[in-house]
Amino acid sequence: MKTSIILKSKLLKDKIPAFTSILIIIILWKILSLRIRSELLLPPPEIAVKRFLSIYQTKLFWVSIWATFLRGMTGFLLSCAAGIIAGILSGIYDFIDKALQPFIVMIKSTPIMSVILLALIWFQTENVPIFASFLVAFPIICANVREGIRNIDKKLIEMAKIYQVQRKNILLEIYFPSILPFLTAGISTAVGIGWKVIVSAEVLGQPKYAIGTQLYTSKIYLETADVLAWTIAAVLLSALFEKSIRLLERKIIKWR
Amino acid sequence: MEYKIQNLEKSYGKLNVFKNFTMRIPKSKITCILGPSGCGKTTLLNILSGILQPDSGSILGIEKQTISYLFQEPRLLDWKTVRGNIEFVLKGTHSKKERHALASKYIRIVGLQNFEDYYPSQLSGGMIQRVAIARAFAYPSEILLMDEPFKGLDIHMKKSVMHAFINLWEKDLRTVLFVTHDIEDAVSLGDEIYLLSSLPAQIRKHFTIHIPQRHRSETLPQIQEIIAQIRKEFEK
Secondary structure, eight states: OHHHHHHHHHHHHHHHHHHHHHHHHHHHHHHHHHHHOOTTTOOOHHHHHHHHHHHTTSHHHHHHHHHHHHHHHHHHHHHHHHHHHHHHHHHHOHHHHHHHHHHHHHHHHSOHHHHHHHHHHHSOGGGHHHHHHHHHHHHHHHHHHHHHHHTSOHHHHHHHHHTTOOHHHHIIIIIHHHHHHHHHHHHHHHHHHHHHHHHHHHHHHOOSSOHHHHHHHHHHTTOHHHHHHHHHHHHHHHHHHHHHHHHHHHHHOOOO | OEEEEEEEEEEETTEEEEEEEEEEEETTSEEEEEOOTTSSHHHHHHHHHTSSOOSEEEEETTTTOOEEEEOSSOOOOTTSOHHHHHHHTTTTTSOHHHHHHHHHHHHHHTTOGGGTTOOGGGSOHHHHHHHHHHHHHHSOOSEEEEEOTTTTOOHHHHHHHHHHHHHHHHHHOOEEEEEESOHHHHHHHOSEEEEEOSSSBOEEEEEEOOSOGGGOOTTSHHHHHHHHHHHHHHHO
16 A cells, blocks of 8 residues: 555655646747747647647547558558568668668658658659658667567577577577567657658648548648647647557667 | 596697596586686587587587577676567477466575566676576576686675585486586586696596585695695696
């Protein structure tokens, strides 16, 4: 009983800094909006929240969020699958590693807007955000998995071989857990950037239902409060996703 | 009943580690190889375990044997518990039930029954090495190779790890080949002690101790005598 109370108060204590900084941001926002005194340039926070709460009750909100979420998930799963395979191969085979390098450098250095614009020319608008987020996330995941493979403790493999552990078990119980922390680190970096790219691509490509489309429409009608409200939605979506990945990570990697 | 290493040759480039090296390893005894660092001790273990191939020579009786290996480092999997680490090496050869029973038995003998669900990061250095020892014994090998498994442990931990080792060994009298540079470790465990020369390695001297490990102590005259002789030999 007592420990659980101590635990709770400790948890609360951990959260105090974060709450303080959020509070400061909201206060600054309020002060700025009072100074500027223009709802067009910067509506006060309570108006943005009010707009968010009213948008949140519409069907359009959920349809748009769902559509953006699906695009994000698709891009995420594709880049994970490809990144894991490419990362494993380039971690093991030097040739593949070197052969992949030019592509990765090219993808990394191309401005993301060029990618989106080119993709808009080549593909259906629905798929452009997926493509763009894939190109951003794939190299990150690939590089992380590769690092994981290179970091595997050779001595553990040697130990397993002396004890004649089967290949299957070496893969599943030494290789896989060794890569896992690298993979989850890569994924959480990749999804952070991934959501931003998805929404940017949606702003430019304007699929029928999307957070990005709504952002753009609000901007056209000079509804600054709506722009902010949709932004809040995008932030929440990304934060929730990140949080669930962290939870999953903690569940799987419990030996640390 | 013994294994025999015959005319072993191994060199790294121009460095001759073993040249015409021959020695016997009696079964069901602890054979200790004592020598300064860099005298080819680890190379010998690696050849016996099949990690390294000798340039020539033969090792009679060992090829088809199963081997356990206690390394300088424990080499446990950080993501597995004490129990998981022991069961890991039994996966190919034992059913789930047998693995569980074997792991429980050896965890008990090394005195870690209250820690079987702990991860290595939650244990002390001595406890971790005890897990490695339990793993080596739980694995049904013919031979146990040990490469300075007591290195880096403080005196107190070393005592507990050695005690755990002797406890286990007395129960199944496995053939052990133990390499070390520590004279006290050698006389605490070795039934046969071989002193190795510098490279290319040759056997300089051979001692046999008949006192059971459990009753040995550095205060016994016979042990003191052997320690003195080994020191003298090393000073030459």
